[in-house]
Amino acid sequence: MNAIHVGLLGLGTVGSGVVQIIENHQDKLMHQVGCPVKVKKILVKNTEKARQIEVDKNILTTEVFDVIHDPEIDVIIEVMGGIEETKTHLLEALKAGKHVVTANKDLMAIYGTELLSVATENGCDLFYEASVAGGIPIIRSLVDGLASDRITKMMGIVNGTTNFILTKMSKFGSPYDAVLKEAQDLGYAESDPTADVEGLDAARKMSILARLGFSMNVDLDDVRVKGISSVTDDDINYSKRLGYTMKLIGIAEEEDGKVEVSVEPTLLPEAHPLASVNDEFNAVYVYGEAVGETMFYGPGAGSLPTATSIVSDLVAVMKNMRLNVTGQSALAPQYKKQIKSLENIYAQQFLRIHVKDEVGAFSNITSLFTEKGVSFEKILQLPLKNENLAEIVIVTHKASQHDFEEILQKLNDLEVVHQVKSTYRVEGNGLV
Amino acid sequence: MNAIHVGLLGLGTVGSGVVQIIENHQDKLMHQVGCPVKVKKILVKNTEKARQIEVDKNILTTEVFDVIHDPEIDVIIEVMGGIEETKTHLLEALKAGKHVVTANKDLMAIYGTELLSVATENGCDLFYEASVAGGIPIIRSLVDGLASDRITKMMGIVNGTTNFILTKMSKFGSPYDAVLKEAQDLGYAESDPTADVEGLDAARKMSILARLGFSMNVDLDDVRVKGISSVTDDDINYSKRLGYTMKLIGIAEEEDGKVEVSVEPTLLPEAHPLASVNDEFNAVYVYGEAVGETMFYGPGAGSLPTATSIVSDLVAVMKNMRLNVTGQSALAPQYKKQIKSLENIYAQQFLRIHVKDEVGAFSNITSLFTEKGVSFEKILQLPLKNENLAEIVIVTHKASQHDFEEILQKLNDLEVVHQVKSTYRVEGNGLV
The missing domain is CATH 3.30.70.260 (ACT domain)
Structure with missing residues (x-):
């Protein structure tokens, strides 16, 4: 049986994790898919740089076209980040018949609809499980569940940085600025934390979930967003006194064909399952008409969970390839977008x-x-x-x-x- | 495209739910699978009984062989319960080349290994997602995750009755007997509650999870079991004073190729995510080497969640049928069973x-x-x-x-x- 060939765009911590999992789990992957998997080429910025993992230097390239136009490569895994340029590369790859796996939520939030439709036109799979809450199989669960249920509401803690900050503020009564500084020192927050603390990152993820769960072209602009930078320790103390826990909650709700998607600091009763999701963990609560309440909890980021999630997507693509049923990952939106007033x-x-x-x-x-x-x-x-x-x-x-x-x-x-x-x-x- | 024909064994609340979902979601199922699904025959005890749902009387039969030997029927959905007789029927169905979907944990805990191996021999699928924590896609997540991760520990609240009882005892300081009585009055506990309160039901589910997660033939006899009938309100009060919540926890843990599987009343720190799983809800905590901690939370039983789960399995079978890749659902155990001393x-x-x-x-x-x-x-x-x-x-x-x-x-x-x-x-x- 011929091997399936993979090309990577990017070799940071996540990319290195993907390469390692593929190498260490050859047997299991073979068992699941029925043929070997091989990483054929990797796009890097500098082929001479010292790396944490051992990689054959001959497969490294600084030229993106070497990867996306390699006729032997079947699947492109995108872990380079970025939006405009990356979108151009992936469109080109899809048009060249390559399947794509990406963890890029920024890209999927903004250009998801376009990329998914180009994938379908070209009979290609485009999977993006790792783009929302990397360690939780939420997207797959939504897709599977949708066949026999109707989702009416999703509530998610989908940003680890803000959950870490709110958890610490709540636990120690510390002010926002001090906790943000601590989070930055520990590497849980970026030096420019804006996208996280102002809710933009969470909004991107919620737009991806809403689009999928409600089968509507929900855009990032449709998400009402309020961040946590104005939350004070007084607010948290008073809400505790009244029996609430403060979390940055993304809500996506559908009613009579109209949807609301928002991200804002929200008070939850202490006994609510989302209230005990602490530190950098993520969780998504899903309400299905038939199944009732379910919740998925796990690490939202981290190179290994994200890499694991990417490899799960890769396995799904490879199975579809072997079964000759690629190009169906993008269900066309069934409903016209209507945003609640x-x-x-x-x-x-x-x-x-x-x-x-x-x-x-x-x-x-x-x-x-x-x-x-x-x-x-x-x-x-x-x-x-x-x-x-x-x-x-x-x-x-x-x-x-x-x-x-x-x-x-x-x-x-x-x-x-x-x-x-x-x-x-x-x-x-x-x-x- | 020819329809796929389904035969049901049993038409209680779960069976009726399955019939309703298949009818109400014809379009979605068609979209996912690419062909229509039709319920062809249903085994019942009495064809004349009044029923909650409308069913064509001509498809009802009291003769099991009418269902499992109908040459047009492709998939048997077993929702009749029972062990010995049901096993005989399902073995016969598998040997006749029928795929099987079952929600029967008792059967799968005791005869799962045999049934799965007969399924493989006959190129048939045998899916049983609904047998453990009906509303949570835990079995599918384990199977998917296993391709690229190694599971080292699972901890589960997998019995709704005992969780309901312990939650009420903890919340109101009530004694066991009074709460059991209340649970029976509310329909959360059976009139003979032994299998639930003595931990047997949970043990069956943990043996199924352990067998799958560790790829070992774990038997029900390998599970150390202690129920909740001797838990007193004093025990719960003292454990609360020390910061713990009491739950009936199933543990399955692997270390150096040896496993422990047990079910017993266990104290968890109040901040542990499983500690806030209350009432009749179920949750399974999974530790993967790569992904870290994840948790799946949802209804453990209920006719609609269980029926939804069965239909998800049915969709998986139908996809495999159309792709001609059935008979691979039962991965042969990779490791020799070794139980920890x-x-x-x-x-x-x-x-x-x-x-x-x-x-x-x-x-x-x-x-x-x-x-x-x-x-x-x-x-x-x-x-x-x-x-x-x-x-x-x-x-x-x-x-x-x-x-x-x-x-x-x-x-x-x-x-x-x-x-x-x-x-x-x-x-x-x-x-x-």
């Missing part, structure tokens, strides 16, 4: 407000909520030290995002309100 | 002892541990009301099961020891 997004809200400590202050505030028909689930009022102010913390019952934003604006205009310190969405009360 | 099973232990409240009592006890080189992580001593006794609770550092049992015997013989009230394994401190 703010009037139709309902959630509970947590607000922390500083008010002037005077008679009637509270009733001034509550009347704004009453006008909109929004009632309260929890209220906590405390005097503030050294100031003629009181702190009021409110958790509302469900309100539409639109009404809530109107209330917020009016609150800011109230004479008795010194400052609206913070607001957070509250999720996970009740079944979903 | 008690000398090689190490764990932390929790003990609760009533001792006579006299000088030297505690040092008498500790010296027994010191002789075996076992040290303590936590100690709690409290006087007991109305008695000349004290209560001592100890959590040891890791000790071999063999040494621990010797210590226990000697403790019982000590003059100062009134009674060893209970002992529990402690897991999940540290990474694993």
